[in-house]
Amino acid sequence: MLLSLGIGSQIGILEGMLCTVFDIEILKRVSKQYITAVVCVICFLVGIIFTTGAGEYWLSMFDSFAGTIGLVVVALLEMIAVIYVYGHEKFTKDIYEMTGVKPGIYWQITWRYLAPSIMVVILGSSIVSMVIDHPKYQAWSKEEVSGERVM
Template identity: 75%
Template sequence: MTLFIINSNKDILIKHDLLHYKNATFEEYESVMAKVNGSESINLELEECSLSKQLDNAAEGTGLAFIVITQAIVELPGAPFWAVLFFTMLLSLGLGSQIGILEGMLCTLFDIDIIKRVKKQHVTGVVCLFCFIVGFIFCTGAGEYWLKMFDSFAGTIGLVVVALMETIAVVYVYGHERFTEDIYQMTGYRPGIYWQLTWRYIGPVIMVAILVSSVVFMVIKNPTYGAWNAQLGAVQQSNYPTWVMGVALAMILAGVLPMPIVFLMRSFQCLKVDLDIHQGSIRRNETTASTKEMIDNDDDEVMSPDMPPQNLLAATRFTIGDFDN
């Protein structure tokens, strides 16, 4: 309910600002019109103070979730109940997404030889603290502008490039047949023709189209952001400053450059990265209490409808040559 109160007060303040900047009092209006010829048209730039128009302008980005949808929930019977469900859903989505992103970061960090010797809870705490500190930038007065910039640059080109390279590596370098066989060994089921076509053709074509269109759109049209103009009482589109575009480019490169950098370091063995890159290992890394007992029992076997029983997560060492046909 606090958010509803904040949004209501915000709409009232916006309405008052519009009245202050765009509208005249009745006495001022009468004094002006008394000096104007009745046949002469005049544009006083009067603007209608409409709550519906303010909600229409907020129907994107964070305003969609915290202004428009909340206004729709207010109109429903039993609004407090639906409000609690809605914001609980948002909280669950945020936590679920953050857990998935954090696990991806931690798995990558634990592949580094130095960090392997550090306890998982310590690494997790440091990563969470770092993300928490970086998140302060979104709590400043310009936080919404930073959020839009991150959403426009960090979450588009960089992620599409990473996803495209991952698809190419798995499907065309490692091989879709090997990947299908791995899925069969782990689950007992082989992906059907739909997944085969999507992995090999549909997915890469769509990602290339998205990547090319995004780059072309950025080149043809300068990236802009909506800035609040207090004098006009409205949001105006403005070009990003040069230094902001530099930050945006750095965010894009931060997600893309690790791939060629690691490739070159592994190819030329710079800084003694992986003394033997053709050898790897499968190992357990501090399993949770709910799975430790199950995983520790290496004699247990897992059954599936279409495959023979196999030992569960037995410690294994392999080389790249083991995957050759």
């Protein structure tokens, strides 16, 4: 069951990535099978990093950096692009055209002020946390692996 769940998740992730790649104008003339094969090989080669002896270290680094700073920056830039560059009036109109319901004042305030403010606070606190507590890998930390805490 776990194998089935893992394969299903990978197919979903790959499909989401490939839809974006297929929409690139330059690649529309290339066969979808070749694009899929190249993307799968690239993902496989990146995944080999995690199977080496230092794989746990790399996983820890990816988890601590990609899940905090990178993710928050992408979310903040998406909010800025949609609400301030594209315009919240156009965005509200698009939602009305797609759903038939105009978003209320709560959503307007959330999109324009609340969500970007929260993202800035999360980004700032993540940066401050990384500056105060230097990231370290527990398996290489002498303090963590001393005495009776040896694995």
